[in-house]
Each structure stands twice: as structure tokens, then as C-alpha cells.
Amino acid sequence: MALPPSPEKPRIAARYLPQAAGDKRFKILEAHIKKFQHRHDALIEVLHKAQELFGYLEDDVLRYVAAQLKLPASRVYGVATFYHFFTLKPQGAHTCVVCLGTACYVKGANRVLAAVEQQLHIKAGETTPDNQVSLLTARCIGACGIAPAVVYDGTVTPRQSPESALAQINQWVTP
Numbered sequence: 001m002a003l004p005p006s007p008e009k010p011r012i013a014a015r016y017l018p019q020a021a022g023d024k025r026f027k028i029l030e031a032h033i034k035k036f037q038h039r040h041d042a043l044i045e046v047l048h049k050a051q052e053l054f055g056y057l058e059d060d061v062l063r064y065v066a067a068q069l070k071l072p073a074s075r076v077y078g079v080a081t082f083y084h085f086f087t088l089k090p091q092g093a094h095t096c097v098v099c100l101g102t103a104c105y106v107k108g109a110n111r112v113l114a115a116v117e118q119q120l121h122i123k124a125g126e127t128t129p130d131n132q133v134s135l136l137t138a139r140c141i142g143a144c145g146i147a148p149a150v151v152y153d154g155t156v157t158p159r160q161s162p163e164s165a166l167a168q169i170n171q172w173v174t175p
Ligand code: FES
Pocket: 099, 100, 101, 102, 103, 104, 105, 139, 140, 141, 142, 143, 144, 145, 147, 148, 149
């Protein structure tokens, strides 16, 4: 008798995430997961690393972690929503994640962040009152060669300055 088709292997499913293919942050996250040998009890550690890399935990990232650790997505969502130190996808229509890792910091990422905070009248971790922009920070997104890097709506953008960051932000909001 023929066996029923086997369910798709989670790790293969993870590869199908388009973001996972070209995004170095997923590679770094995968290396971190490997370090923990894909152990289920590494979930909180892995989510911490993911938040460091992405600035917050988006649906795709949570599904990726679930697949890599071979855990049900519900378990991963449960943990991510239970602990206050995890930030789920922010509510802003746009997201700006400024990398404050060492390489970006020494190249002026703090000045980029300060300029955006001043322009939007919010601090890192906050969303503008009109829900247009959420501003977040990350710690090394794996793009040190193009520091300082900022991620605008999921796109890693190289060599940012206060001026280039404000030019991007001003496309989203009326200054
Ligand atoms: S420190 Fe910013 S990408 Fe590495």
C-alpha cells in the first residue's frame, strides 16, 4: 500500500522564504541556530538573536525560526508574544531600522538615528502617532562592509547619512 505523501520538511520550507534567500541576516540567524544544534530549548536564545538582527520579530522571521527549530509556529508565536522583551512587527505603515552595531556606530549610525528621531519626534522603539513610521534599532545586521546601514521597509540600504535617511523618511511623511 502506498504511503501518504510525507509532509514537507520544515528546513526545506524555510528555504522557500524569498527573504531568506538573499538576506544575510537569515544566514547569520541560521548559523546561530546551528550553533545550538537546532535544539528546541534554544528558542528564546534564537528569538533574541533574531530581534538583534531584524530589530523586531516579523511573521516571516517567526515562521523561519519555527521551521529551523522544527517547532510548531504556534509555540514560537506563543513565546514571542509572552515575553515583553520581544517586539513583534511594529504597527507603523513603514519601518526604519537603524543598525547600531560597532561598524555602523563608528561610521556615524548614531547621528543617523538622532536625525530621524528629531525629524519624526519619536525615539527608537516608537511609532509616530499617525502610525506612519516605526523606528527601531538593530545590532549588526550582517552588512558591516556597507556601514552605516539602515533597513527601510525590509530593504538593507548602504552608507547612510543623516541627509540620505531624512530623504527616505520624507518620502513617507510630510516634513
Ligand atoms: S554593525 Fe551594522 S551591519 Fe554590522
